[in-house]
Amino acid sequence: MKRALNFVAAVMAAAGFTAAPALAGEKITIQGSDTLLEMVTAEAAAFMKANPAVSIQVTGGGSGTGVAAIINGSVDVANSSRPMKEKEKKMIEAKGGEVFEVAIALDGISIYMNKKNPVANLTMAQLAGIFSGKINNWKEVGGADHQIIRYSRENNSGTYAFFKEHVLDKLDYAPDCQNMPGTASVVNAVSKDPYGIGYGGISYSEGVNMAKIDGVAPGMETIIAGSYPVSRKLFQYTVGKPKGAAKAFIAYELSKEGQAHAKKAGYIPLPEALRTASLKSLD
16 A cells, blocks of 8 residues: 555656645546446546545546536546547637547457357458448358347447447448447347347457457457557547646556556556657646
8 A cells, every 4th residue: 555655646746746645635527438437447446545535436428428528517537439529629619728638548449249150250341331231131241141230339429439430431320220328238238149249349348259350350469559450549638738636647547557457457558658648748
């Protein structure tokens, strides 16, 4: 515990604070991406254990929900699995604010398949066909002669938006896609449905298989290298540069210890150069 306290004190000193008591009584509210929920919750728990004077509340609801909350000023930090849109930034700027963006981890959108499904690889074109409704039977992609059951995220999800832009090339989703309230719900549905397919963050893949895309499997090496076709950064947003406990917490997330928590939770830590750049952006 003493070592953890010393670490947090060092992080806060680097962020412009001299001692942990300076943050006494501060509360941080964080909302947004369900993809980031497990990671940020784990890091918040570690930070509060080391610095019990700070309270951190982390909730999900989707990237769109988090961004809307930061725009209306109801939370301190927004978690987002997609970059903030220009129209969203302009809403903050119209109120006299300035958007601060920081990457805190990497992710690969994984294609979830039931463990009984023999299909192990799909091309980007096949994925676009499946989720846009142009491909409707598994036999068209080397599987069983059975209708494909599609599971998607809701439209306030950053993963939904990212997948639509980068996989569907902005085509509309098939009308029979079953929109699920969170990534865990997508995984649960696919794990019980031999003919189901879904998508979401790599950290949620327990109980399902992850298909290769164009022959490349999602994993730490392929995501960091960018060879996995749907690799992405995961972000946090604040209005103006974060201060006080929020600044100290984000610095902790970006520390080597914080990134180790991210890895343990199944996420991909930032490469060193990007981690250092994210840390410097807090100054």
